[in-house]
Amino acid sequence: MLADLRCPVCADPFTRSAGTVSCPQGHAFDVARQGYLNLTAGARGPGTADTAAMVAARAAFLAAGHFALIADAVADATAHAAGLVVDVAGGTGYYLAAALGKNERATGLCLDLSVPALRRAASAHARAAAVGADAWQRLPLVTGRAAAVLSIFGPRNADEVERILALDGVFIVVSPRDGHLRELVDRLGLIGVDPDKARRQAATFARFDQLAEQRVTYPLALDHAAALAAAEMGPSAAHHDAAELARRAAHLPDVLEVRVDVSVAAYGRSVGSRSPL
Numbered sequence: 001m002l003a004d005l006r007c008p009v010c011a012d013p014f015t016r017s018a019g020t021v022s023c024p025q026g027h028a029f030d031v032a033r034q035g036y037l038n039l040t041a042g043a044r045g046p047g048t049a050d051t052a053a054m055v056a057a058r059a060a061f062l063a064a065g066h067f068a069l070i071a072d073a074v075a076d077a078t079a080h081a082a083g084l085v086v087d088v089a090g091g092t093g094y095y096l097a098a099a100l101g102k103n104e105r106a107t108g109l110c111l112d113l114s115v116p117a118l119r120r121a122a123s124a125h126a127r128a129a130a131v132g133a134d135a136w137q138r139l140p141l142v143t144g145r146a147a148a149v150l151s152i153f154g155p156r157n158a159d160e161v162e163r164i165l166a167l168d169g170v171f172i173v174v175s176p177r178d179g180h181l182r183e184l185v186d187r188l189g190l191i192g193v194d195p196d197k198a199r200r201q202a203a204t205f206a207r208f209d210q211l212a213e214q215r216v217t218y219p220l221a222l223d224h225a226a227a228l229a230a231a232e233m234g235p236s237a238a239h240h241d242a243a244e245l246a247r248r249a250a251h252l253p254d255v256l257e258v259r260v261d262v263s264v265a266a267y268g269r270s271v272g273s274r275s276p277l
């Protein structure tokens with residue numbers, strides 16, 4: 001796994017000695033007690049990283065299996081990737097673990113900016129490592145090394161995905177469709193899907209060839225705790241105070257019927273970009 005990584009400061013390879021990895025230029029990064037390697041040290045602050053409360057809510061929601069069918073679709077889409085699977089803004093590593101569980105030839109790398117997420121991702125799967133990295137900066141990875149890149153409900157930097165993806169690699173993108181968790185969004189006054197964002201992202205992907213797209217949609221019954229966790233793990237948590245969200249959740253019916261509605265799309269590097277140089 002270390003051979004896949006590059007120093008975020010100078011792009012040289014790393015060597016490891018005890019609990020530290022370092023490059024020949026002397027840039028050194030400590031492996032955290034929980035097992036992740038934070039390569040954002042010295043960079044900007046946490047910025048858009050999920051907070052500990054958001055990560056705890058997401059971990060609880062995912063552990064309950066509410067998005068298991070999305071994880072199955074992601075795992076099916078990467079079942080033939082032989083080599084490194086990189087989950088960019090991978091959070092707790094939930095989808096990466098599902099992908100590795102269905103593919104013994106794959107190893108995984110979960111990148112995220114959030115330390116609480118990295119702490120969990122470090123133990124998400126025996127064949128996965130967790131590395132702190134900012135999706136908007138140069139990723140600390142060897143060019144062309146990833147057999148698959150996952151981008152699931154997270155920030156996506158097409159330039160860097162294209163750079164790290166192998167020529168025959170697959171880029172899996174999960175994004176919410178218009179009606180995704182609509183009932184919850186409406187009842188709790190959450191931030192919904194921005195249709196402009198979807199259009200902007202489609203333009204970003206124009207450089208890739210779409211290989212397949214699957215719509216994953218199914219009904220979900222959420223009790224109060226699950227509904228609150230779904231609200232607390234999303235972008236709305238940063239804009240509402242927790243007590244206000246809990247107050248609104250208390251007015252929900254005992255069981256709220258919502259619909260999961262996401263797109264799971266697979267892209268390849270476009271033939272035009274496969275230069276022999």
Ligand SMILES: C[S@@+](CC[C@H](N)C(=O)[O-])C[C@H]1O[C@@H](n2cnc3c(N)ncnc32)[C@H](O)[C@@H]1O
Pocket residue numbers: 047048049050058088089090091092094095111112113114117133134135136151152153154155234
């Ligand atoms: C909506 S969550 C999705 C997490 C995971 N893909 C999942 O679906 O469970 C967005 C994730 O992006 C991470 N994130 C936000 N800004 C980031 C950035 N600039 N670089 C890397 N990760 C970032 C957050 O910490 C969070 O874990």
Ligand SMILES: [Zn+2]
Pocket residue numbers: 007008009010011012023024025026027
């Ligand atoms: Zn260096």
